[in-house]
Amino acid sequence: MKTTKTTMTGYKEAPFVQIRQTLQSERAYESHAHPTLSIGFMMEGKTCFQTPQGAFFLEQGALAIIPPHTQHSCNPIKESKRSYVMVYLDADFCARIQARHFKEASTLLPLTSPLIFHKELFEAFTHIIKAFIKEYSPLHVKALESWLETFFWLYTKRCVIKETEETLHNVARFLESRIDETLSLSDLAKRFGLNSFVLARHFKQAYGCTPKHYALDLRIDHAKKLLQVGTSLALCAQYCGFVDQSHFHRFFKRHTALTPKEYQVNFVQ
Template identity: 90%
Template sequence: MNETKTTMTGYREVPFLQIRRTLQSERAYESHAHPTLSIGFMMEGKTCFQTPHGSFLLEQGALAIIPPHTQHSCNPIKESKRSYVMVYLDAEFCARIQARHFKEASTLLPLTSPLIFHKALFEEFTRIIKALIEGYSPLHVKALEALLETFFWLYTKRCVIQETEKTLHDVVRFLESRIDEPLSLNDLAKRFGLNPFVLTRHFKQAYGCTPKHYSLDVRIDHAKKLLQGGTPLALCAQYCGFVDQSHFHHFFKRHTALTPKEYQVNFIQ
């Protein structure tokens, strides 16, 4: 029986890009979010792709599109394995590409669909990513940037974008800056002069999750960066506001389907 194998690949020359490849996996994990624009595709098998827009069956031939800070999960069909690739693209980098076509793109504009069926785009995207997994090449990176220009031109939603309510924006900035010591919902609401239930309701409408879940996503993402840099697990737990290493291990695996050690060992740079 084949065992699950996951590798994370990052490039010093290309800080806006990371690639995760998982082979022969039956692992499942909880709904979570990333600060990046994530694009995934199946190499083998099928998976259940769940987003705030609904549940979809993801197979070879389609690209799964996950905007930044959007709750999602991609879990296996019962008693089956799947192999897949996830590509993580820095949101500010993507917004700069969008801005070449859409003047209002000071931040990443919304995209039209969580699933894209475009044969030529799919084949070119998967070809470039598979080549990058095999080894870094500036030519492949240029090809990816050119493809993303086409992608954003075709699939950016043409609409008027309203700014996030200032108070919620301030709450998000606070959560992202207090990774080491997250506040309770009551303390957070008190700090911003809101009723806890009102804060939760408006936050979920804007971000698709509770402030607590958002904070956990941010802390897990920061832990990934620390692990990539070789930070010991115990210090990662401490820096990211977890009670202890066991607590860190539990939540990290629930979010990524990997233990912190597995993630650190399998990160390639």
């Protein structure tokens, strides 16, 4: 019987990309988000891909597109296992590539679809990522940049940023700068001159979650970075604002389907 295996791979020469490969997994996740542009594909089986835009079945031949800070979950169909790859791409790196076509892209512009069926793009992307998994090469980086340039040209949504959206963007950036603190909704609303109810409603419309949940996602992502460089679980919990190590362990596993120790052991660079 095949057993679940997860490998997280990062690259010193290309810190803007990380790859998660999970084989024969039945593990489920809570809804969560990443600060990266995340692109996933199935190697075997299928999964239920839940986004703010609806639920989809993700199978071989399609790419799941998850913009930064977008709530999502990718969970197995009942009594089945699946194997998949998730690629996490730094948002600033992606915005610089996107700006080659769209000059207004100082931050990553919105994308048009959470699920794309494009045979040539799918085959090219999976080929590049499988090559990355096998071994690092600067040629793979160039191929990935070229792929992203084509992808952004086809799937970037042109839009005008409204004042409310800019305020919400500032709230999100403020939360990113306070990872080790627990900030109340009323404190945030007061700081940005908004009604608490209005802030919560508009923030959820924009990011798919409450400011509190958004801040938790940021803390989990920061914990991943600390675990990658060998930081102890106790210090990770402390640095990321968790009450204690068990509190950290519980929320980390809910978000990643791995314990902090499993994540640290299976990270390869």
